[in-house]
Amino acid sequence: xxxxxxxxxxxxxxxxxxxxxxxxxxxxxxxxxxxxxxxxxxxxxxxxxxxxxxxxxxxxxxxxxxxxxxxxxxxxxxxxxxxxxxxxxxxxxxxxxxxxxxxxxxxxxxxxxxxxxxxxxxxxxxxxxxxxxxxxxxxxxxxxx
Amino acid sequence: xxxxxxxxxxxxxxxxxxxxxxxxxxxxxxxxxxxxxxxxxxxxxxxxxxxxxxxxxxxxxxxxxxxxxxxxxxxxxxxxxxx
Numbered sequence: 070x071x072x073x074x075x076x077x078x079x080x081x082x083x084x085x086x087x088x089x090x091x092x093x094x095x096x097x098x099x100x101x102x103x104x105x106x107x108x109x110x111x112x113x114x115x116x117x118x119x120x121x122x123x124x125x126x127x128x129x130x131x132x133x134x135x136x137x138x139x140x141x142x143x144x145x146x147x148x149x150x151x152x153x154x155x156x157x158x159x160x161x162x163x164x165x166x167x168x169x170x171x172x173x174x175x176x177x178x179x180x181x182x183x184x185x186x187x188x189x190x191x192x193x194x195x196x197x198x199x200x201x202x203x204x205x206x207x208x209x210x211x212x213x214x
Numbered sequence: 215x216x217x218x219x220x221x222x223x224x225x226x227x228x229x230x231x232x233x234x235x236x237x238x239x240x241x242x243x244x245x246x247x248x249x250x251x252x253x254x255x256x257x258x259x260x261x262x263x264x265x266x267x268x269x270x271x272x273x274x275x276x277x278x279x280x281x282x283x284x285x286x287x288x289x290x291x292x293x294x295x296x297x
Contacts, residue, residue: 126264166290
């Protein structure tokens with residue numbers, strides 16, 4: 070179970086490879102890996118968005134991501150989870166979040182991965198501010214995915 | 215001997231500060247901590263509250279050494295339509 074909060078851009082696919090390589094005990098045990106990557110678009114409500122600043126409440130973020138991952142492990146038979154979330158300045162096409170779940174079967178990995186993103190979006194204390202030119206506006210809520 | 219009050223995101227801008235340190239005698243609840251830290255400003259209806267990093271209601275008890283945070287609805291993650 071690994072949780073990372075990153076202030077710099079990251080490559081989600083490289084992070085997945087690195088996590089698997091660093092956890093050789095998983096090899097041969099997992100038959101399913103479900104992955105969700107959330108990426109920044111360059112538009113919203115028909116307007117261009119140049120960049121975004123993601124603020125968070127570090128100690129609380131860490132605590133709640135840990136709790137969400139622990140809950141997923143108690144609900145489904147999963148072998149491992151990886152959560153990576155950006156903060157700071159984010160540009161279009163940057164990954165915002167990576168969630169991965171390893172399990173023996175897909176019946177555990179799919180719902181567990183879905184659980185991680187939905188709970189993260191409703192509970193983890195992150196706030197997005199979109200910036201276009203001189204205009205900065207706070208995103209007031211996420212809508213159901 | 216103090217209660218730490220934190221404000222985040224749009225609420226930080228509304229209140230005009232990111233943190234306030236209170237004498238614990240000034241607040242027994244999160245609501246009172248808000249009032250003491252904001253000079254009696256009305257709390258916006260959609261404000262979320264956390265006491266020591268756990269979500270709590272406005273009537274949650276606060277005591278010396280606690281950290282009370284006020285912030286707007288959270289908007290982390292990705293992959294959906296915003297706003």
